Amino acid sequence: MRSTNETSSRRRFVNYLLQTSIGAVAVSVFYPVLSFLTPPRIAESAEATVVAGKITEIAPNTGKIFKFGSKAGLLIRTPSGELKAFSATCTHLDCTVQYRGDLQGIWCACHDGHYDLNGRNVAGPPPRPLDQYVVNLRGDEIIVSRG
Amino acid sequence: MANNRFGLSRIALRFAVLVYALASGWTFSHLREATVHAAEPGTSKGVDYCVECHRDLGDNLGSPVVESEGDVHIQKGLGCVGCHGGDSSQPDAERAMDPRKGFTGRPEPSAVPSFCGKCHSDAGFMRRYNPAQRVDQEAEYASSGHGTRLRAGNKKVATCLNCHGSHGIHPVNHPQSRVYAPNVAKTCGKCHADPKYMQSTLPTNQVDEYANSVHAEALLVKNDLSAPTCNDCHGNHGASPPGVSSVANVCGTCHTRQAEMFRKSVHDSAFRAMDQAECLACHANHRVLRPDDAMLAEKEGSVCAACHDGEDKGSQTRAEMASALTGLRDRLQRAESLIDRAEKAGMQVSRASFAVAESHDSLVNARVLVHTFSAAAVKAETDRGMTIADKSYRMGQDALDELQFRRKGLGASLVVILVALVAVYLKIQQIERHEQ
Amino acid sequence: MKATEERQEGSVQGPGQAESGGVGDWLRGRLGFASVEALVAKKTVPLHRHSIWYYLGGMTLFLFTIQVVTGILLLLYYRPSAEEAFESVQFIMTDVSFGWLVRSIHSWSANLMIATLFVHMFTVYFLKAYRKPRECTWVTGVLLLFLSLAFGFSGYLLPWNSLAFFATRVGTEIPRVIPGVGEFFMRFLRGGDEVTGATLTRFFGFHVAILPAVTTVVLGIHIWLVQFHGMSRPLREEGTERREMKFFPNFLLRDIMGWLVALALLAALAALFPWELGEKADPFAPAPAGIRPEWFFLFSFETLKLLPAHILFIEGELLGVVGFTAGAMFWLLVPFLDRKAARGEPSPAFTVLGILIVLYMAVMTGIGFLS
Numbered sequence: 042m043r044s045t046n047e048t049s050s051r052r053r054f055v056n057y058l059l060q061t062s063i064g065a066v067a068v069s070v071f072y073p074v075l076s077f078l079t080p081p082r083i084a085e086s087a088e089a090t091v092v093a094g095k096i097t098e099i100a101p102n103t104g105k106i107f108k109f110g111s112k113a114g115l116l117i118r119t120p121s122g123e124l125k126a127f128s129a130t131c132t133h134l135d136c137t138v139q140y141r142g143d144l145q146g147i148w149c150a151c152h153d154g155h156y157d158l159n160g161r162n163v164a165g166p167p168p169r170p171l172d173q174y175v176v177n178l179r180g181d182e183i184i185v186s187r188g
Numbered sequence: 189m190a191n192n193r194f195g196l197s198r199i200a201l202r203f204a205v206l207v208y209a210l211a212s213g214w215t216f217s218h219l220r221e222a223t224v225h226a227a228e229p230g231t232s233k234g235v236d237y238c239v240e241c242h243r244d245l246g247d248n249l250g251s252p253v254v255e256s257e258g259d260v261h262i263q264k265g266l267g268c269v270g271c272h273g274g275d276s277s278q279p280d281a282e283r284a285m286d287p288r289k290g291f292t293g294r295p296e297p298s299a300v301p302s303f304c305g306k307c308h309s310d311a312g313f314m315r316r317y318n319p320a321q322r323v324d325q326e327a328e329y330a331s332s333g334h335g336t337r338l339r340a341g342n343k344k345v346a347t348c349l350n351c352h353g354s355h356g357i358h359p360v361n362h363p364q365s366r367v368y369a370p371n372v373a374k375t376c377g378k379c380h381a382d383p384k385y386m387q388s389t390l391p392t393n394q395v396d397e398y399a400n401s402v403h404a405e406a407l408l409v410k411n412d413l414s415a416p417t418c419n420d421c422h423g424n425h426g427a428s429p430p431g432v433s434s435v436a437n438v439c440g441t442c443h444t445r446q447a448e449m450f451r452k453s454v455h456d457s458a459f460r461a462m463d464q465a466e467c468l469a470c471h472a473n474h475r476v477l478r479p480d481d482a483m484l485a486e487k488e489g490s491v492c493a494a495c496h497d498g499e500d501k502g503s504q505t506r507a508e509m510a511s512a513l514t515g516l517r518d519r520l521q522r523a524e525s526l527i528d529r530a531e532k533a534g535m536q537v538s539r540a541s542f543a544v545a546e547s548h549d550s551l552v553n554a555r556v557l558v559h560t561f562s563a564a565a566v567k568a569e570t571d572r573g574m575t576i577a578d579k580s581y582r583m584g585q586d587a588l589d590e591l592q593f594r595r596k597g598l599g600a601s602l603v604v605i606l607v608a609l610v611a612v613y614l615k616i617q618q619i620e621r622h623e624q
Numbered sequence: 625m626k627a628t629e630e631r632q633e634g635s636v637q638g639p640g641q642a643e644s645g646g647v648g649d650w651l652r653g654r655l656g657f658a659s660v661e662a663l664v665a666k667k668t669v670p671l672h673r674h675s676i677w678y679y680l681g682g683m684t685l686f687l688f689t690i691q692v693v694t695g696i697l698l699l700l701y702y703r704p705s706a707e708e709a710f711e712s713v714q715f716i717m718t719d720v721s722f723g724w725l726v727r728s729i730h731s732w733s734a735n736l737m738i739a740t741l742f743v744h745m746f747t748v749y750f751l752k753a754y755r756k757p758r759e760c761t762w763v764t765g766v767l768l769l770f771l772s773l774a775f776g777f778s779g780y781l782l783p784w785n786s787l788a789f790f791a792t793r794v795g796t797e798i799p800r801v802i803p804g805v806g807e808f809f810m811r812f813l814r815g816g817d818e819v820t821g822a823t824l825t826r827f828f829g830f831h832v833a834i835l836p837a838v839t840t841v842v843l844g845i846h847i848w849l850v851q852f853h854g855m856s857r858p859l860r861e862e863g864t865e866r867r868e869m870k871f872f873p874n875f876l877l878r879d880i881m882g883w884l885v886a887l888a889l890l891a892a893l894a895a896l897f898p899w900e901l902g903e904k905a906d907p908f909a910p911a912p913a914g915i916r917p918e919w920f921f922l923f924s925f926e927t928l929k930l931l932p933a934h935i936l937f938i939e940g941e942l943l944g945v946v947g948f949t950a951g952a953m954f955w956l957l958v959p960f961l962d963r964k965a966a967r968g969e970p971s972p973a974f975t976v977l978g979i980l981i982v983l984y985m986a987v988m989t990g991i992g993f994l995s
Contacts, residue, residue, distance in 0.1 A: 051618075052618060055611065055614045055615055055618050056615075058607075058610075058611040058614065059608075059611040059612065059614075059615050061611075062604065062607045062608035062610075062611040063608055063611070065604045065607070065608065066604055066605060066608045066884070066887075069600075069601045069604050069605075070887075073721075073722040073725055073726075074693075074697065074722075074726075076721040076722050077697055077720060077721055077722045077723060077725075077726055078697070078700070079721060081719045081720050081721060082719075083719055085715070086708070086711040086712060086714065086715035086719070088708075088711035088714070088715075089707065089708060089711065108539075108542055110538075110711075111538040111539075111541060111542055112542075113542075113545070113546075133412075133414065134412075136549075136552070137549050150445055150553075150556070151552075152414070152442045152443065153441075153442055153443070153444040153445075165414070165442070166412070166414030166415075166442070167414075168413075168414070534897070534898035534900070535898075536714065536717050536718040536724075536901070538714070538718070539718075594724075594725075594895045595895055595896070597895070598891055598892060598895035598896070601888075601891050602888050602891065602892065605884050605885075605887060605888045605891075606888075608884055609881055609884050609885070612877050612880055612881050612884070613881065615877060616874065616877045616878065616881075619873060619874065619877075620874065
């Protein structure tokens with residue numbers, strides 16, 4: 042009697058252990074899977090399209106640097122209010138350019154390179170214009186894409 | 189009027205002078221006209237007898253024919269007569285090289301500027317070939333170190349021909365031109381790097397010094413045609429070393445920020461008072477090397493130590509700027525090595541790398557701000573840079589934390605699997621024991 | 625007392641009487657799998673010296689299932705165009721929760737599955753399990769080998785990184801040497817004359833639609849045939865005492881132990897040796913030095929490299945391709961060629977041939993890694 046009770050409790054223990062441990066393995070598989078299926082906060086890779094800012098945050102005749110993939114981009118609002126976006130990497134020696142309200146143009150501080158509002162290199166060492174990106178508005182969000 | 193022989197001679201003399209004046213005037217204008225006519229394209233129609241004869245002559249008389257093959261003047265149709273005058277349609281040497289037809293032959297060194305200038309200083313003439321071309325080279329040259337010496341009788345200085353060539357002249361942006369940007373230093377060096385030629389009038393180490401500079405590296409190795417060579421600082425035709433107080437202006441044509449900052453700093457008036465050349469004092473003029481933070485060091489490699497004795501306010505500023513830069517550099521390096529470690533361990537670090545690039549930008553800016561010679565300005569920038577460097581360090585740290593999290597997660601899941609393995613094993617045992 | 629005990633030990637009696645009898649009966653009545661249950665209950669596994677190799681088929685199947693599941697998960701975030709593929713994989717590795725885990729497991733499991741497949745195949749070969757009546761099982765198995773290699777080749781390109789791009793270019797260049805159809809075959813694979821975004825989209829189609837569909841059918845036949853014929857006993861063991869183990873639950877539980885170990889191994893590999901991504905493919909950049917295909921193609925790649933440019937008047941590479949095709953045909957038809965095994969007699973010739981093949985593949989793969 043006692044031996045059967047022991048074996049039956051032992052059996053119950055083994056069954057319990059089996060069920061619990063297989064269940065734990067299942068959880069350790071399903072938890073990552075379900076987490077994977079949940080969309081991440083940033084829905085898409087920032088390599089091709091990115092939210093560069095809000096229209097309310099950028100006044101005419103100003104510019105701002107934003108992150109585009111792993112490189113820097115320059116978002117400008119021309120004095121007439123138009124939105125444009127370019128690669129912020131100067132075509133001379135890769136410094137980061139900036140918008141100059143006093144010049145109403147884009148300027149590179151490293152060797153005094155100048156670009157106009159279309160990104161064309163107009164003065165100084167830069168040999169090529171800046172790469173231009175496509176700008177769209179979604180509500181009040183400014184969306185920049187490689188186009 | 190006296191009716192004697194002398195009176196008659198005086199009249200004859202006056203008459204002769206008048207005739208001579210008229211004749212020479214006519215000749216010179218005809219010379220000009222002949223040159224203009226000869227220079228018109230299509231006037232050397234048919235066979236060019238200059239080339240026909242001179243081609244078969246050897247040495248000095250024959251070589252110009254070969255050299256002129258790619259010449260820009262020949263290509264525009266000016267021909268030999270375009271510069272030398274004469275008549276190329278005449279096979280006979282005397283008739284071809286007739287001074288009455290405007291032939292001038294080989295000009296004397298002192299006459300070279302006006303020889304070239306007879307076309308190149310004539311705006312109306314140049315407009316027919318290249319309206320955008322400048323026509324003030326002769327005037328510029330007159331103001332140059334070479335020009336003034338030439339006028340004083342020095343025949344060894346450079347004239348148009350020495351730099352541009354006499355035959356086989358190419359446009360400036362043609363790679364074969366002697367004055368194509370990468371070729372300029374070699375051309376200037378033909379005289380200026382030759383001690384025997386210069387005969388101790390000027391130092392002859394400039395080309396050598398320049399060759400070791402960061403500008404030469406950019407121009408000759410990296411093919412950056414915007415990099416400066418001799419003429420960008422000294423001028424083309426008005427070549428002269430910039431004056432002591434103008435150096436910052438010259439360097440400042442590209443390095444605008446540094447020049448602006450320097451002008452507003454304490455060193456500006458101080459250097460002028462000492463008659464000390466500005467940028468040169470720390471950066472040299474020809475051997476401009478890539479600047480190093482070590483230039484702000486206390487002793488070894490320091491440029492400040494040349495004037496500052498180590499106790500004065502300037503030395504204090506130096507120490508503060510140096511420590512600010514070193515601080516940022518170290519912080520940046522710390523972040524970079526951490527991110528590198530994370531990347532090697534297999535983590536993706538593109539976001540952190542972006543922050544590192546931003547921080548690096550800040551370090552470059554801080555180094556430029558050294559030219560304000562204000563420790564506060566430098567420190568403000570390095571503080572900003574350090575915030576960004578810390579941010580990227582944190583990102584690297586996050587990446588490594590994520591790595592640890594994964595390893596811990598792995599450990600936990602391995603434990604779970606191990607327990608399951610044991611459970612299954614026990615179940616097998618149990619079943620098979622029962623079966624027996 | 626005994627009856628109670630027996631009832632308590634109901635779980636041991638087999639699948640026919642599940643403890644929650646009500647639900648099971650309900651399902652049985654509607655889905656009709658009682659006959660399947662009966663088959664499983666009767667299934668046994670022979671016990672002998674070489675029984676351990678019986679685990680490999682199930683292991684390969686387990687790893688294949690992992691591939692299907694992780695592959696489907698990746699499908700939710702992957703983008704099959706040249707402009708977005710690399711970035712989407714990077715996105716999975718960085719921004720998607722546990723994306724690094726799913727992707728690394730997918731890559732590691734692919735390699736483990738092919739390795740297991742090779743071992744399974746060679747053990748079946750050496751134990752002559754392909755002999756009558758299991759010839760079709762062998763043929764479907766070899767077809768599954770080809771399908772798996774196609775899965776590996778097509779999947780390798782999908783991240784669109786530099787290494788994969790150039791390896792694909794080299795790999796798809798090889799069929800060109802076949803006279804007549806070679807050019808067409810290459811264009812068929814590449815979706816054009818060169819490896820471009822069109823190749824990527826095409827390989828994606830192969831990898832997630834065409835190959836899975838064909839594999840489902842072939843795998844289905846293969847597994848059915850294994851159940852139908854039962855497990856083969858090695859020739860030498862045929863006459864001896866026949867010890868058997870019940871498949872359910874004994875062998876299956878042991879299978880599960882093996883699968884748990886495999887799961888642990890995959891988790892460890894994914895966490896400790898995450899699969900590299902490299903850099904995005906640039907079709908106009910020069911090929912990096914030392915491109916080579918994945919390890920399971922290495923032996924054939926090295927062979928082609930070692931062949932001289934011309935043998936008699938035939939191009940060396942063509943001879944190599946023809947040779948490998950002939951080899952594949954031979955391998956497919958082994959059960960029909962090995963007469964002795966079909967008669968139930970030992971066939972040492974085929975054993976020796978097998979050993980030589982294994983040595984050849986091992987040595988060439990080694991050379992490929994060392995060079």
